[in-house]
Amino acid sequence: MAISVRRRRFLQTALAAAALAPAAGSWRRALAQPAGLDLADGEAFSFEGLIERARAMAEAPYDPPQPPRPDILGKIDYDAHGKLHYRREFAAFADGSGVYPATFFHLGQYFQKPVHIFLVENGEAREVVYESAYFDMPADSIARQLPDNSGFAGFRLHESINRDDWKTQDWVAFLGASYFRAIGSLGQYGLSARGVAVDTAVTSGEEFPDFREFYIEPAQSEDAPVTVCALLDGPSIAGAFRFEIRRGEGVTMDVDSRLFLRADIERLGVAPLTSMFWYSEQNRPYRTDWRPEIHDSDGLALWTGGGERLWRPLNNPDITRVSAFSDDNPRGFGLMQRDREPTHYLDGVLYHRRPSLWVEPLDRWGAGEVQLVEIPTDDEIHDNIVAFWVPKEPARAGQALNYRYRLYWQGDNPFPVDALAxxxxxxxxxxxxxxxxxxxxxxxxxxxxxxxxxxxxxxxxxxxxxxxxxxxxxxxxxxxxxxxxxxxxxxxxxxxxxxxxxxxxxxxxxxxxxxxxxxxxxxxxxxxxx
Structure with missing residues (x-):
């Protein structure tokens, strides 16, 4: 399932990731060499080691990433980037070393800070070295001038190699800053999630930390998870993430996030969700657009620690507005797409199939607020809705925080209550x-x-x-x-x-x-x- 061609300018302000040199180590055995892929020398890898790297990074001044050849990347605009297609014969794990092949996104004007991607087997990791030969690109593409080992913009996971259509169908994508998304049970991409949100809708300006490295350990069966570890870094925060990603009816992700603050953060958003809401039946502007409704999500659902079920329809406000829903140990929250009637959209981009995304805390999160940020928009190209958990305790420099949660990319709430309409x-x-x-x-x-x-x-x-x-x-x-x-x-x-x-x-x-x-x-x- 291809990534939607619709651009989101809200995201474009944040697109990026950058390279860090991996920790030194040695191989205990050689990782299988996928056909055609150039892999760097191997190094020992563990999530615990990645956590310690993130901790050490947070104790040092922030080192901004440097894009390779900005003069070239700045000319790979939206149209030029759309012509850079990763060749499926170079897909990682397509040789049978895993069930779900991985392919990589090219750098470009909106994805200038590279991520370095590693393949993991039995505690050993090797970096995939960028080469232009991995991509089909026009003969006159300026992308051909990038040096080898420039890095990638991100990656996606394809459907099982047991499916005849795996080369054209993907189900998870990590691309831009700490953004990622997955298809739901109706087979369509829509809203996104993020690793962390920093000072969203704060007057001093929002910060967008980057996933700078990915470590992908393939699933050996369709019932097993793909394990992805990620190193995050930004001016105020560093972190290590582990995602256990399962393909079933929709997609389920178990997330273990370890966050280390190098500076105070006014609004720390945990498990952030990002979506688009232009209008629906309650606020359709007169003659603005011919379609009855346009949105990736139409409401915020909450299941409080006290057991109450809440539904808050989304707004497209006149100014940026932040709503807070206080709670203690929430059972879950999510941005949902409830309206599944095709005639309510009449659109070829299949808004009626967009996934709902539910967050289930796997630990007790204590006191805090689910905050909903609604940003004015006059088009569907903007991601203007954000929802996340904000802890009650202030986020201060030197803190180490751990949040574990499960993300359900589904058609509806995974925990319905039949006793309530x-x-x-x-x-x-x-x-x-x-x-x-x-x-x-x-x-x-x-x-x-x-x-x-x-x-x-x-x-x-x-x-x-x-x-x-x-x-x-x-x-x-x-x-x-x-x-x-x-x-x-x-x-x-x-x-x-x-x-x-x-x-x-x-x-x-x-x-x-x-x-x-x-x-x-x-x-x-x-x-x-x-």
Missing amino acids: RTVATRIGRGGEAGKPRPEGVNKFVVEFEGSALDGFTRDTPPEVEITASRGTVSLIQAEPVPDTPLWRAVFDLKAEGADPVEIRLYLRKGGEPLTETWLYQHLPTLNAS
């Missing part, structure tokens, strides 16, 4: 009652729910609506079935004076027991004026 749509229009003059400054909200917990209710005996708003006046509250569907909807009007956001919280209940997850919404009066 879930939100399937949020709609906003003019307030008031039918047949009467529409009051100024009033919005009508319609929140649709689906689930067996709502079976048995009728129009005459509806569930109760529990609603609170941080300010403003709520009126005309009711719950009603949606005709000719299994859905129920909560309907209410809101009059909010002024331009400040209004935080709304709503769920359906019977007696004191919730029947649905809790719907959270940040209403922006200036964007949803009636």
